[in-house]
Amino acid sequence: MSEPKVFLLPDLGEGLTEAELVNWLVAVGDEIRVDQPIAEVETAKSMVEVPSPYAGTVAVLHGEPGQTLDVGKPLISVTPVGAAESTSASPSAGGAPAAAPSSPAAEAAETYREEEKAGSGNVLIGYGTPGGHGVARRTRAPKRASGADAGAVQVSEAEKAADELILMRTRVPGKLGAVISPLVRRMARDHGVDLGGLQGSGTSGMIMRRDVEAAIKPEPAASQAVTAPQPAAASAPEPSSAGGTDSRTGLGITGRTPVRGVRKAVAANMSRSRSEIPEATVWVDVDATALVELRAGLKKSDPHHTPGLLAFIARFVTAGLRKYPELNTRIVTTGDADGGTGQEIVAFDGVNLGFAAQTDRGLMVPSVRNADKLSARELDAEIRRLTAVVREGKATPAELGRGTFTLNNYGVFGVDGSAAIINHPEVGILGVGRIIDKPWVVNGELAVRKVTELTLTFDHRVCDGGTAGGFLRYVADAIENPGSVLADL
Known part of the structure; x- marks a missing residue:
């Protein structure tokens, strides 16, 4: 009997090494086609439908909803189309197989083989059928266990090595x-x-x-001996059920929520940012009256295609980053000939502008690719599109993980300012507070103006206060005098 083909959980892009299985879209015994979605998995960045590279009958589902699966581990086993017919045509294991009669199943099998050769072209990040790239996709038939464990798949060391070669086709972003x-x-x-x-x-x-x-810098042997037992103790999970009394506070426990998915990714990234980046914060109050009036005037003439205020500010930010490119960089660790490590500042040709978006799954930061080449209207359309995509949980890793600078509009929460945490590995984040009426001196007289607060948090390793202050002042001046600045963009 032809053994099932085992499909491993593919690389999901952006360095993600695991995903939570949300639910199966197929069941054991179902007939599936090439590229048919078979499961929904949730990564630290988005919800993803995983398509099958094989056509046939579902033999084994490797995992239960709610389980966290590692990239490269078995996801589903599929018995190829036509396997049953070819098996029944052979009288014994040692006999020569008879020619399979022409049948719809045989034709489907031939179609499947042709699809295997040509590839469907559908691509998940880091995985997909070849589809014209001239690279054949490797498949393998796994060993089957005997007896009561006949449904389990055993992977040998040689097969693991082969699987690793497949996974090595994963691209490093950038x-x-x-x-x-x-x-x-x-x-x-x-x-x-x-x-x-x-x-x-x-x-x-x-x-x-x-x-x-x-x-990797080797740790002293003595240090390793002392710290070796600690990870096991630190990783011991707490009981998952509610109830009982907390030993520290003496209060009753009403519930426990596992830190995973987006929340786990956010927690890890924010912790890394605070531990690695020597950040500093500068801020300024800005009279946004002229910008508010400019947008109101545009809305009267074209109510359906007027950019939002955030799009205008995004346009000013990208212009400011061209003038102060130090804030559109990142720091990477390098090695030297002596085995030591150093650092270098990497600059970019263009701006991928990230913006914070609150969703039911947590805080997401999609990025507008090549934002510096877009107009305010184009920025507005892309910001709206990406916001809708992340709230639906359908953003791709590429849309979520490639920003070079972040714009955060926390004014929507009704607050004036915040010392934001930099979205590692970026080196700066600009926050915009709510726009409210405030007393303001204009031409020596007190007036009521539309005022907002801009807050810039930056990595002090890439620039000093003069550069940060210059960038912040540039964006503030653009908000206060939008007409003259937009004329020059």
């Missing part, structure tokens, strides 16, 4: 030729190695395990 496996990514993450700053020693710049190991 580096076209450097590809790494999730195992290498996890090693780098656990040791704080920035893969974006490594030069791979493999073919076409591929980042290998040895490259990450070379970038």
Whole structure:
């Protein structure tokens, strides 16, 4: 009997190494086609429908809803189309198989084989059928256990090595030729190695395990001996059920919520930002009356295509980043010939402007790609589109993880200011507070004006207060005199 093909959970992009299985879209015994969605999984960035690269009958579902699966582990086993017919045509295991009669099943099998060769072209981040790229997708038939465990899939060491080769086709964001496996990514993450700053020693710049190991600074043996037992103790989970009494406060426990998905990613990123980035904050009150009046005038003439205030401010921010490019960079760790480590500031040709969006799944930061090349109207349309996408949980990792600077409109929450945490590995975030009526001196006289507060948090390693203050003042002046600034953009 033809053994099932095992589909491994594919790489989901942006360094993600695990996903939570939300629910299955198929059941054991179902007939499925190539690229049919088989499961919904939730990563730290978005909800993703995973398509099947195989056509056939679902044999095994590897996992239960709510379970966290690692990239590269079995997701589903599929018995290929036509396997049953070819099996029944063979009288014994050792006999020569008879020619399969022409049938719809045989025709479907041939269609499946042609799809396997040509590829459907549908691509999930880091995975997909070849579809014209000239690269054949490798598949394998796994070993089957015997007896009561006949439904379980056993993966040998050789097969694991082969699977790792498949996973090594994963792209590192921002580096076209450097590809790494999730195992290498996890090693780098656990040791704080920035893969974006490594030069791979493999073919076409591929980042290998040895490259990450070379970038890891060895710990003293004595320190390792002392700290080795600690991770096991720290990772011991608390009881998952509610009830009981908290030992620290003496209060009753009403519930426990696992930190996972988006909340887990946000917590990890914010902790890393605060621990690694020496941040500083500057702020200024701004008279936004002229901008509010400008938009009101545009809305009267074209009520359906007038950009929002955030789009105008985004336009000013991208212009300011061109003038002060130090804030549109990131810091990466580099290695030297002596085995030591250093740092360098990486500048970008363009701005991918991230903006904070509150969703039911938590705070998301989608980014407008090449925002510096868009008009205020184009920025407004893209901001609205991305906001809708993230709130539906359908944003791709590429839409969520490639920002170079973040704009945060916390005025929608009715607050004036906030010392925001930088979205690592970026080096700056600009916050905009609510716009309210305040007393303001205009031409020596007191007047009521529309006032907002801008707050800039920046990485002090990439620039000093003069650069940060200059950028903040540029954006503030643009808000106060939007007509003259827009004329120059």
